[in-house]
Amino acid sequence: MSDSQPPTPDEQPSPVPAPQPGASVPPGAPVPPPHPYAAAAQSRSGLSTAALALGSLGLLLGLGAIVVLAAVGGFPAAAVSGLAILVGLAGLVLGIVALVRKQPKGFSLSGIITGALAMVLGIALFGASLVVGVGQAMVQGSGGSESSSGSQGNDGSGGASPSADASGPKGMQSGGVVFGKDLVPAETPALGSGEPPVPSKVARDGKTADVLLYVDFRCPVCRIFEETNADLLQQVVQSGSATLEVHPLTFLDKVSAGTQYSSRAAGAFACTVQEDPKGAWPLYRSLLTAEVQPPENTGGLTDEQLIAQVERATGGASSALKSCITDQRFVPFAQAMNQYTLSTHVPNAVDPQLQVAGTPFAVVNGVPFTGAPNDAAAFRAFLTQQGIALPAQ
Structure with missing residues (x-):
């Protein structure tokens, strides 16, 4: 039988207290290892927030392209819708990356959804705007109108050149x-x-x-x-x-x-x-x-x-x-x-x-x-x- 005896409860070694913030640690004193999940407690949301912002901006650009198409014309609307596609794609990609990095799901998924919607809207408007723009260019080249059809009274004439003499004949002072x-x-x-x-x-x-x-x-x-x-x-x-x-x-x-x-x-x-x-x-x-x-x-x-x-x-x-x-x-x-x-x-x-x-x-x-x-x-x-x-x- 060994002569050594197990320590009594009163003789159990005392745990080494963790150093208090700001307290100095004596040389050679044991230091407990860092908590393995301490870093995860501080969640970062930068990528997911950026994804949501870009997706939302892409949607706004898509809606703006609709306004430009109606008010200005096809080719300017195509440029705006192209930008909506690129911004929406950036939002979609950042949203996926944010999910992989376990950033907040709400913002990440929102960025993916809005980015995808912006891309779909942008692609549809880009195609439509190109068609309208080409049609406008062809009609302007032939002196026609981009919007009137059949016998509807939209202004489809090529229009007199600003330098042309548009004076009228005798007998048509009223235009008729x-x-x-x-x-x-x-x-x-x-x-x-x-x-x-x-x-x-x-x-x-x-x-x-x-x-x-x-x-x-x-x-x-x-x-x-x-x-x-x-x-x-x-x-x-x-x-x-x-x-x-x-x-x-x-x-x-x-x-x-x-x-x-x-x-x-x-x-x-x-x-x-x-x-x-x-x-x-x-x-x-x-x-x-x-x-x-x-x-x-x-x-x-x-x-x-x-x-x-x-x-x-x-x-x-x-x-x-x-x-x-x-x-x-x-x-x-x-x-x-x-x-x-x-x-x-x-x-x-x-x-x-x-x-x-x-x-x-x-x-x-x-x-x-x-x-x-x-x-x-x-x-x-x-x-x-x-x-x-x-x-x-």
Whole structure:
């Protein structure tokens, strides 16, 4: 048996106390090891916070791209949406890294989710913006419009060059032509370049009604309206029951394969109003016939063919009229009147906020016709409601 005896409880070695903060440790004194989980107690959240911030910023950039697309155009919106993709990707990556490093899950997952959403939104907007931007560039190159379609009255003309002479012909001071019972344009001074049109005076005395008609010589629905109702309108005007003011618009230049047919046809009409006033009415009627009106997305008549049509419709064309058409003398004027008309309210309308919404657009005594263009009975009833005496059928 060994002589050594186990120590009694009173003789157990005392644990070495941990040094107090700020206390000096005597040399050679034992020091307890650091707590193995002490570092984990202090959680860091820098990466997860940055992930959430970047993801949120990416979403905001995506929403901003929508605003830019609507207000500015396709290519600027594509740049903003591209930035949203990159920022969203950064937020997504940082969120994943933060999770791996066991940083707070809430911020990390939020960064991943917002970053992913920003990328999805950005990619969708980037593609859409590029499509819109390319379309805008193509339309601007052909003198068209990026947003108008069919016969909707958005400004689709190429627009007159700022340096172009946009002065108008005699007889179109209002931007349109007022035909009276002799079917000859009312005499008015010419508008100077850049001058706003002067609305026609209306009596509204119950004797002579005033009819406003907005057309685009390229508009197929205008041709249908003309085929359905022009004979009746001509009879009403010749009887003295009404005047007819025709405003040619040009927004369908966009479907002319780059030839700006709407503007050139309106310019040829303006040339005729000035150089051959008696020929203006027959030319107007002929330009809205199936034999003359070209199909959409084709070049339409050339200037030489327009001159030939003027000669057929009016019985001849003077050298001044021919040169006016070939020089496209009043094309800038027609485009300027198109822009003005589509950006302002209809003159003399009962509703002061009434605007041209498309073509054909007929307004009688300040009240718009809302029936179908090919409904002759509805148009007759509308004229009767406006107090116009109609010839017997």
